[in-house]
Amino acid sequence: MAIKILSVDDELDLEILLTQYFRRKIKKGEYEFHFAHNGLEALQMLLAMPDFDVILSDINMPEMDGLTLLTKINEMRNPALKCIMVSAYGDMENIRSAMNQGAFDFTTKPINLEDLERTIEKAAEQIAFIKQAQREHTQLESIQNDLHVAQEIQQTILPKTFPPFPELKSFDLYAYMNAAKYVGGDFYDFFRIDQDRLGFVIADVSGKGVPAAIFMAISRTVIRAIALTENSASMCMQRSNNILCQESVNDMFVTVFYGILNIHTGTVTYSNAGHNPPILMKKDGSVSKVPSTGDMILGAINDASYHEKELKMSPGDNLFLYTDGVTEAMNTKHELYSEQRLLENCRTLAGKNPKEVVEKITETVGEFVVGAVQSDDITLLSISYKG
Numbered sequence: 001m002a003i004k005i006l007s008v009d010d011e012l013d014l015e016i017l018l019t020q021y022f023r024r025k026i027k028k029g030e031y032e033f034h035f036a037h038n039g040l041e042a043l044q045m046l047l048a049m050p051d052f053d054v055i056l057s058d059i060n061m062p063e064m065d066g067l068t069l070l071t072k073i074n075e076m077r078n079p080a081l082k083c084i085m086v087s088a089y090g091d092m093e094n095i096r097s098a099m100n101q102g103a104f105d106f107t108t109k110p111i112n113l114e115d116l117e118r119t120i121e122k123a124a125e126q127i128a129f130i131k132q133a134q135r136e137h138t139q140l141e142s143i144q145n146d147l148h149v150a151q152e153i154q155q156t157i158l159p160k161t162f163p164p165f166p167e168l169k170s171f172d173l174y175a176y177m178n179a180a181k182y183v184g185g186d187f188y189d190f191f192r193i194d195q196d197r198l199g200f201v202i203a204d205v206s207g208k209g210v211p212a213a214i215f216m217a218i219s220r221t222v223i224r225a226i227a228l229t230e231n232s233a234s235m236c237m238q239r240s241n242n243i244l245c246q247e248s249v250n251d252m253f254v255t256v257f258y259g260i261l262n263i264h265t266g267t268v269t270y271s272n273a274g275h276n277p278p279i280l281m282k283k284d285g286s287v288s289k290v291p292s293t294g295d296m297i298l299g300a301i302n303d304a305s306y307h308e309k310e311l312k313m314s315p316g317d318n319l320f321l322y323t324d325g326v327t328e329a330m331n332t333k334h335e336l337y338s339e340q341r342l343l344e345n346c347r348t349l350a351g352k353n354p355k356e357v358v359e360k361i362t363e364t365v366g367e368f369v370v371g372a373v374q375s376d377d378i379t380l381l382s383i384s385y386k387g
Contacts, residue, residue, distance in 0.1 A: 002032040003124050008042040008057040008069065009035075009086065014111075021113045031120075039064025043072050052081060053127050054120055059087040059094045067094065070101050080130045082123040086111065157217060159190060162355065170263045171198065174354035175381040176362060178325075184377035185212030185254075186323045187220050191228065198263055199227045202321040202381050203256040204275065211252065218247050219254045219298070233260050233271040237295065237306040241273070244299035253299040257321055266313035266385045271306050273298050276324055279343065281357070283316030285350035287343055290319075315387030318357060320346060325376035326361065331369045341368070354382035 007018055015035045025031040034052070036042035040063045046052060055073065059066035070083055082104035087095055095106050104126070105119050162174050175188045185205030193199050201223055205212045223240045230236040236258060244254065257278060259270040270290070274297035277289040293307040313319060322342070329337040345364050349357050358380045365378065 002029050003054060003120065003127075004032045004034070004052045005054045005056060005120065006034045006036060006042060006045060006052045008037075008039060008055065008061070008066065010037050010058065010061045012037075017111075017113070022117070038062055039066060039069035039072075042069055046073070046076070050076075050078070054123050055081065055083045056116075056120075057083060057085055059085055059091065059098065067097060067101065070098055070103060074102055080127050080134065082127060084116075084119055084123065157220060158187060164190060165192065165198075168263060170386050171261065172354050172384045172386065173198075173200070173382070174358050175379075176358050177377065177379040178362070178374070179377050180325070180374045181209050184208070184379075185216045186325065186377035186379035187216050188321075188379055188381045189220055189224055190381075191224060193228060193260065196262055196264055198261045199224075199258070200261065200321075200381065200383060201227075201256060201258050202275065202278075202323065202379060203254050204323040204325075204377070204379070205254045206252050207250075208376075211250065215248070215252045215254065215299075219244060219256075222247075223256065223258065227258065232308065233258050233269050234293070234295075234306040234308040237271045237273050237298065238304070241296070241298040241300075241304055241306070242302055245302040248299040251300075253297045255297050259319070261313075261383065261385070266315070266317070266387065268311050268313060268319065269308055270311070271295060271308045273306065276322060276327065276339075278319055278321040279346050280311065280313075281318040281320055281346050281350060283314065283350060285347055287346045289339075289343075313385035315385060316351060318349075318352070318354065318382055318384045320357060320361075321381040321383075322361070323377060323379040325374075325378035326365055326380065328376060329365050329369045329378065330372055330375065332371045337365055337368050354384050357382040 007014060018033055022031050036045055038061045057066040057069055066085055073081060073083060085098040085103045085106040086109060088109055098106060104123050107116055107119060158177060163172055173190060177186055177188060185207060188202045190198060190200040203219060205216045205219060222243050226239045227236050255275040256273040257275040259268050261268050272293045273295045277292055279287055280290055281287050290311060291309060293309055295306045296304045327337055327339045327342055345361060349360055361380060
């Protein structure tokens, strides 16, 4: 693409001189010259054609001089427009003033055309760099806008109304997710299976960013769809796994804890597909990790077998689920928040409602890692049984 140059000078001979000296570059389409005879005329041309690359302007001109034109150009705030000022050899005061106002370079009369050509080429290199940076910035803004939209879409997938079933008094539930990037691979979900049972899920997709978010949406949809028609927690995991093995790309997988709460008896039937063990917080302040079913992650091995176990919640008990973004949160000393620290903090939360539990654990993680960059999604879900 031609370098578009606007020459501004009240001496008509300069137009002939430039077109003659640069005729080969003009013929090859490397340079494109336009001419104005004073600053006012140049300013009008700039407003009509704002895509000039280089302004070659005399300082001393009638109607509007070069320094005033330079001030007007600066007001346009176009970093890709470079000004080369021309003045008499002894006019160093005006040249210094032009350079202080941001002129790219200067040349003196009589103009050394070889030197001018080198200056124009040098300006062209900077202009090309700036335009490339502007294009990349525009692309980055577009990507960021897309990620914001993706974040909003992802957030709408996750249930956000708490309490989710205010008409049911036998349990309470609260959940929260904080993605490390615009979009994350963690998710939680909960849903009524029938009049007696509540399904709940917490999961963590391998990887980060958009690929993880897409696989997260697929996983959440598959698990929920099967859970609503499958009575067995283990069979739900098995059927979900077979589908996700077909959908997985780049060896992506998801760890899942899926539980079914009988809201009348407090019995939880669950299957754990490679996920962090939830913590059962008893009313008396004791805490324990929920025994694992020892099953594989989902999306890795087709036709893998899954198992299920039961636990009993008494009125006042709380079941706390989380992803490894909690226990593996790292502070500025490279220390992990750790499972042990989580258990200790859970002991202090006996009798608290799910919202208080989630908010307090989130707070302790934030205090622990203060000043460090969040490296993983953090997701928490708490269910209390009231009987």
